[in-house]
Amino acid sequence: MYQDLQPVFVELSEDLAKKYDVVATRDRFWRDINAAKSRVNKQLLDEQIATAYVDIVSHVPAARSKVIDVLGKLAAVEERISGEFLRNGERGILSLKSKASTYQTAHLGNMLRGAAQQATTDLKSESDQALNPVREYLVGVIEMKDEDIVTGSFGAISRAMYPN
Numbered sequence: 001m002y003q004d005l006q007p008v009f010v011e012l013s014e015d016l017a018k019k020y021d022v023v024a025t026r027d028r029f030w031r032d033i034n035a036a037k038s039r040v041n042k043q044l045l046d047e048q049i050a051t052a053y054v055d056i057v058s059h060v061p062a063a064r065s066k067v068i069d070v071l072g073k074l075a076a077v078e079e080r081i082s083g084e085f086l087r088n089g090e091r092g093i094l095s096l097k098s099k100a101s102t103y104q105t106a107h108l109g110n111m112l113r114g115a116a117q118q119a120t121t122d123l124k125s126e127s128d129q130a131l132n133p134v135r136e137y138l139v140g141v142i143e144m145k146d147e148d149i150v151t152g153s154f155g156a157i158s159r160a161m162y163p164n
Helices: 006-018 022-047 054-059 062-094 105-142 146-151 154-161
Strands: none
Touching: 006 022, 006 105, 022 062, 062 105
16 A cells, blocks of 8 residues: 555645645545555455455365464554554654745655655565464465365374474
8 A cells, every 4th residue: 555655645745835734734644545545445355355265264174263363463463554654644744843934845755755665664574474374374284185185184284284
């Protein structure tokens, strides 16, 4: 989501230069970012990302709890990081309150791009951390023989669940 916000940053920066109202800019920032977040969430629902694992879960019921757990962790990570991004953006916008005489559009644009880059980096890092255990588990299941999956071979499934 954050990489797609450049047009929002440009509009906010230009609008602040035209009418120097940091409170209105802050309010618009929150509105536009939340609208972008809603569009991304709708796209995820439309693409049914969360249900992509249904096939494997139907064949390997033990995967269900792992998938549900990781989806919950990912949602919590996204919510926390988007909240941090909004708070950092708000702080940056409000810090411009007494700088009308020296304001240039690059001030706000660069600050928002920096906050977005940090959010992107944090989201990728923390999402990878959350996904690694289920990724390792699913790779282990994929490497299993079909008959072990079908018969629910305890040893094979245990090795997939707890590699090493």
